[in-house]
Amino acid sequence: MKDVNVIITGFGTVGREAARLLDERRERYRTRYGVEVRLVGVARSRTGCYDDQGLAAEVWEAFARGELAGDPACTGADFLTRTRPDVLIETGPSDYVTGGAGSVYMKTALAQGTHVIAVSKGALVADYPGLAALAKKTGAVLKISGATAAALPTVDLLEYNLAGCEAAVVEGILTGTANFVLSSMMEADIPYEEAIRRAQELGIAEPDPRFDVEGWDTACKLTIIANAAFGAGLRLDDVKRTGIAHLTRAQMDAWRQVERVPKLVGSIRRTAEGVKAAVELRLYERDHPFARVHGTTKAIRVETDAMGELLVIGGKSDPRAAAAAALKDLEHILQAFD
Amino acid sequence: MKDVNVIITGFGTVGREAARLLDERRERYRTRYGVEVRLVGVARSRTGCYDDQGLAAEVWEAFARGELAGDPACTGADFLTRTRPDVLIETGPSDYVTGGAGSVYMKTALAQGTHVIAVSKGALVADYPGLAALAKKTGAVLKISGATAAALPTVDLLEYNLAGCEAAVVEGILTGTANFVLSSMMEADIPYEEAIRRAQELGIAEPDPRFDVEGWDTACKLTIIANAAFGAGLRLDDVKRTGIAHLTRAQMDAWRQVERVPKLVGSIRRTAEGVKAAVELRLYERDHPFARVHGTTKAIRVETDAMGELLVIGGKSDPRAAAAAALKDLEHILQAFD
Structure with a gap:
């Protein structure tokens, strides 16, 4: 053997x-x-x-x-x-x-x-x-x-499960920690600092949580996925980036009032000017699949030419x-x- | 070359x-x-x-x-x-x-x-x-x-994306036609015959729809998946099977009253007596992910030992x-x- x-x-x-x-x-x-x-x-x-x-x-x-x-x-x-x-x-x-x-x-x-x-x-x-x-x-x-x-399969999904198809859009909730903090703020009506503290107690957030909550983790994953699966030649600097550390309870309240759910979403898109990637805070209606991704759960959605759309939710984060x-x-x- | x-x-x-x-x-x-x-x-x-x-x-x-x-x-x-x-x-x-x-x-x-x-x-x-x-x-x-x-990836998901993990449960909405008919009956409040006729007009259902609506299509897919990914040695006869052709508007009404959504679900399960597969009509609460799979859309959910749970929704049916x-x-x- x-x-x-x-x-x-x-x-x-x-x-x-x-x-x-x-x-x-x-x-x-x-x-x-x-x-x-x-x-x-x-x-x-x-x-x-x-x-x-x-x-x-x-x-x-x-x-x-x-x-x-x-x-x-x-x-x-x-x-x-x-x-x-x-x-x-x-x-x-x-x-x-x-x-x-x-x-x-x-x-x-x-x-x-x-x-x-x-x-x-x-x-x-x-x-x-x-x-x-x-x-x-x-x-x-x-x-x-x-x-x-x-x-959570990402590059695999594009390269293997959808081999041969052209993906026009990839978007996802790719950082479990950020999603946990944001979900906690929305669902438990607690301030950012408290949500971070809980995440740290549960071993979800790092002692210095900035990498996750400032969107760097998602941006890094997007850079790798874009380069590996789209041959994009992107640098981390090319990824437009936002985070969730600046969000307040008042902001959450306002979103609850209009029945919107905020999510930190990374996306990759083919455009006429090449492949673009961004980390954005997006607002979803409550029955949008991404709005229903709670805690440390992650998700990815891909739109293809020949096989339609695939949405994958889950994959443990430990x-x-x-x-x-x-x-x-x-x-x-x-x-x-x- | x-x-x-x-x-x-x-x-x-x-x-x-x-x-x-x-x-x-x-x-x-x-x-x-x-x-x-x-x-x-x-x-x-x-x-x-x-x-x-x-x-x-x-x-x-x-x-x-x-x-x-x-x-x-x-x-x-x-x-x-x-x-x-x-x-x-x-x-x-x-x-x-x-x-x-x-x-x-x-x-x-x-x-x-x-x-x-x-x-x-x-x-x-x-x-x-x-x-x-x-x-x-x-x-x-x-x-x-x-x-x-x-x-919709099924065997790929088990053999490639989750390679090395043990899947304890696989379950899914695997027949787009049956899901279209059932969704139409629930959402448009129309009888079975009318739902079938619409599906046939749209080219979704076959002239003889029995294979899809009587659960055979799901049972066949389960047999193949169980044998390919679990080495189960199942025959089609071993798969417990039900369909949706017997369902009535009154039945749909009753489910709507109690806020349940019926879905035709195929499942594979490891048990002490070996691998078991079944096609069943299951009732879900309205915010269960399967309850939200509409029309010809399909879905699969896998529970694993080391990577947690994966839910995949989508994949065109044409x-x-x-x-x-x-x-x-x-x-x-x-x-x-x-």
Whole structure:
């Protein structure tokens, strides 16, 4: 049976869930694809762990808990060139300007023919076209479900379920945190600060929630989707952006009066001047499908030429779901493995 | 550039739309997959047309209109063994007991390594496991989007978008015609016969609508999905079935009184006694997502272990959309073509 060696970089909450799922699904990979999937390495910024025969679960669990210091040699680009895994799962923190460490890992991997599954968005936002070109050159596969709304299919939907169709419009509620905060403000009649606090208590919002509530998260996802599925060549700056942090209870009241529901919506549109993307606050009638997407639930709607319209709602937003989305990408790679 | 020769059997309305789309997308196939997709043959039950260099559009258009008689040698299993196309698109009428002509075409094709895209359901209902085993043996690909709710992703959703997850429940409004009739009865307060007549005038219902309104269409789709995505080994007889033909205006009135919306829903469920499938009339509260699926629109909902729930609504139901779903399958085959 062929071995498929996997390394997870930026090993945090999502990375650990991915490691756990890999473990749980080992038998599935054997039966369905005839391969032995082995987690051989995990890396954080300063240290990592490696075993060319596959890391024991106790090892990466202890490393994740901080009870095992790890080896300083098992991190950084060198780690990948030395170990040459079949698949890299990059789950680290994102740097949207330079691409950060994730970018270094992904470029190193793709250049040597290692397939890449991106969960972190930074490198993709900074230079998806460059990464895609690199992948094409070496024949490596670059998969990005985990970075583009995870359990809610987005790029998959456009590239696979609607393959062959032209999508004129894509629009969606793509940031669960922002939707949770906005839904709370509308439904529980609480101020922004209180809604944020509740989201933080539930582990939904980050200690610094700005990335999600100022529309950056949606804008990043749009940039990646537009470049991956529309070949748009957009930069993050090209995406018109708004957020929800400025909204007041009085504003919510006014919308309730006129029976409108505000939603933070990202959209991509083909126009005569090329592909345009924007994050906007839109007002929907109460029976519009988007008006009925509550809490951390996400949604996407696509209009096509030949297959009409598809609306997809759902897809969990927790670390396990994000990890499962990354491992969906792994299965797509395994389906083509030889 | 590598040629990909396609033959369409059971060449009727959907077949003609597939031929047109193949023509429109020829350049796309060249650019994206580096292949020259050529429609070399089309066949109906008694005659067909063939040109090993690719049929001219005038020829198959004339044949479709009945202005060209066609060649009696260009139909039946021999036609496929003699011409050995790369891909067969089978769009003929369905025989749900024996599998009919579609079954002969599909078995012949798969046995000789020709990839098969099924739009007709009969052969799949009669013996999906047999066809899948044949495909596995020769390395041919068997794709079935066009036969399982077409533009609404069903098997794709389970096998691709949710790859790696366990689906505990799948349920959906899978028959556009039945939903149109039922929606009309509820919303326009008209009797069943009148709703059927309107659906027939709009070209939505067949002259004999029983297959759709008695739940057979949904039951067939469930049988195929359960066997393809759950390995269930179900026969059509195993699917508990009901329809909507017995419903009265008085019944609709009673449901309106209690604010319930009836829907014909097909479901697949993993149970301790194996995979169970059923077509049932279900009553939903008015703000349930299924209650809001109107007209010929379809919907599917999947509950998974790791990625939560996905709800997909939409996907046109016309012949062009069915053809586009079949050509989506073609793209999946081309993606793996070498």
